[in-house]
Amino acid sequence: MSEPLLAVDGLCTNYGKIRILRDVSLTVGEGEVVALLGLNGAGKTTTMRSILGLTPPRAGTIRYDGRDITGRPAYQIARLGVGYVPEGRRMFKDLSTLENLQLAENGRGGDWTIARVFEKLPKLAELRARKSGRLSGGEQEMLAIGRALVANPRLLLVDEPSQGLAPLVVEDVYRMLAELKKTGVAILLVEQNALLALRVADRAYVLDSGRVVHSGPAAELAADRDRIRTLMGLEVAAS
């Protein structure tokens, strides 16, 4: 069997002396959508930051596209085709939608151009001239995803896309992620809202206190509310 696109093995990451991740292992296959779930503070963002080279791990290995990228600087990892849509979206608020996309284009070519992003996300095309600081939360999330796409990633790390959005807007964002999935980009999706993420994901991992406490097919976990409740608490299961 060929190697998965991303293979994280035995990751241990600290902030200073505090151990956050404990022996985290996960994989993402080519074109696969994998949900990384867990309550506040479980270590989801830290896992992403470790993969991206932003918070290098103390131990463990990260392989991407057949090579060991453990400890490589973030810009090198980005150049290898790993895109990031950070929590809170972080964009240049005084620049327009179009200008934000232009800044992110890496000029190396690839399937994702600004024109294709506008075609797949027509809402963004309508808002091309608007300053991103004046976009709604949902529109900003779409721009954040569009911005990651124009760098032509093979793997996209998306952190809490539903955060702070109204339920109807969350539906829009998730419809868009489902569309993206069809284009073949692999996605590692961090969410607190388990049921939402499980609708689009193929497989899921659940983190608790920096450890993987569950992994398996998304559909199986989605169908087992008791298991979700045990893993992630009552509120999540009820949402």
Ligand SMILES: Nc1ncnc2c1ncn2[C@@H]1O[C@H](COP(=O)(O)OP(=O)(O)OP(=O)(O)O)[C@@H](O)[C@H]1O
């Ligand atoms: N820069 C930092 N310095 C020290 N501790 C940190 C730092 N960033 C995060 N932590 C701690 O690491 C733990 C894991 O945080 P992380 O952000 O990875 O969790 P998370 O699962 O993404 O949660 P959330 O959904 O709240 O973002 C938390 O206890 C958090 O307080």
